Amino acid sequence: MIEPQMRYINLENLENISRGDDKRLFKYLIQFRELIPERTAQLQNALQLADRVQIRQILHKMSPQLQFFGITNVVDPIQRLECEYQTMAIDELNTLVTKILVTLEKALIEVSQLIDYKQNNQNT
């Protein structure tokens, strides 16, 4: 199995905290795979309802994990949304949140591929 290339996530922080301990590395990867779909579903729901407060709260909550996984292209939109969630035009808010959701979907695929790759390597 070929090692998947990471375009959306950066594993530097993960490698630093796991220090070669695969068990610890898996813990963070699996937690990402569990938490992010739950939060993106909440985010989609809040977006449909145009619930600005809820959007801010979900983004605020998920932001540290996304930073830790080096998903840098969502950092700026999240910070903007956190500051301007009440005043931003709804169209722009929609565009930014959708951009974040698309990026997270791709990051999630990468994390899943990485989990599969690591598990496969462990078994062989």
Place this chain on the structure above:
Amino acid sequence: MTGSISCLIVDDDPFIQNLLSDKLQQYFPDIVVLAQCNNGQDGIAKISELLPELVFLDVEMSDMTGFELLTQVDHINFKIIFITSYKHYAIKAIKFNALDYLLKPFDLGELKNAIKRFKESRRDSYNPLTTALTNIKSKYAKDQILILRTQEGGMQLALNEIIRVEGDRNYSYVHLIKNRRELVSKTLSAIEELLEDKGFFRCHKSHLVNRAHIVCEPKNLHINLSNQTTIPISRRKKEAFYEWYKTSDHD
């Protein structure tokens, strides 16, 4: 474990709980994590049950804020390091009360510094949390107490006793009632940041003034204060100052 430090992690994000717990385990073997709490209610129960020395407390949880948690704890005999995300509005309140905080997802250097400050403060009987709670419960800003960290511990200055603050490069003189004056190692800009929404205004590059101590309507770019001194208003700040003076609450 002899000399160990007991701590609790209170945060409703399991990722943050794991990350902080792992970093503490890896870099601070003398710190023992007694429990990880998923919400404020759980935090309150575990604090009473386990009596930790140190609590890492999330500022914003789904069931309550970190400050709300503190008001519901029976005995504050522990110290706090708040944990928060980038640019949270509560950082200002944390700084005003000279409390410690860490930004998620935790820079190791900042974590080391915060732990070092905690260890140094273990010897002090003074706990800024007690005053912080009084501030949080105060309805009016004038009843609050500014806490400034000094080498000797903490300096407490009642806001209603501060007449003005005068900047002197990296230091500031706080002029108080009864002709008292305190020198603090903070720039005027840093103090302005703490006091600008509490009835204070930067009327000049070297002066920050307390609305409650202005004795009569300022004229000719000068302000008369309750301690019989006069300070200037800079031309650049004139318009903003008069706008603030008219709209700010005298109480």
